[in-house]
Amino acid sequence: MHELSLAENVIRIVENAARQARARRISRVRLGVGALAHVEPDTLQFCCELAARQTLLAEAVFEVERMPGRAHCNGCNQDVALKRIGLPCPQCGSFDLRVTAGEEMQVLEVVVA
Numbered sequence: 001m002h003e004l005s006l007a008e009n010v011i012r013i014v015e016n017a018a019r020q021a022r023a024r025r026i027s028r029v030r031l032g033v034g035a036l037a038h039v040e041p042d043t044l045q046f047c048c049e050l051a052a053r054q055t056l057l058a059e060a061v062f063e064v065e066r067m068p069g070r071a072h073c074n075g076c077n078q079d080v081a082l083k084r085i086g087l088p089c090p091q092c093g094s095f096d097l098r099v100t101a102g103e104e105m106q107v108l109e110v111v112v113a
């Protein structure tokens with residue numbers, strides 16, 4: 001499952017950072033997922049809880065937020081909001097779009113217990 005490998009990466013990154021900061025336990029992790037990334041927030045949250053077992057994040061609460069997608073439209077030469085891949089430009093209806101944001105995943109916040 002795609003989300004599980006993402007979750008394992010998140011856990012590894014946060015745990016490494018926590019170790020370096022000599023944190024014993026992580027209580028909360030807030031993740032942002034771009035609206036255009038092929039990631040289901042609920043699934044990612046569930047997978048994080050699974051992957052966190054027996055790590056410093058075992059008791060952490062995971063929150064996953066959707067971040068808006070953006071694209072540059074070559075049809076009307078504007079930067080527009082994009083809800084998902086495959087939709088036309090909301091301004092002019094062109095499909096000639098170049099995605100500029102919304103495909104990424106970010107760790108937004110880590111709270112150390």
Ligand SMILES: [Zn+2]
Nearest residue numbers: 073076089092
């Ligand atoms: Zn357009």
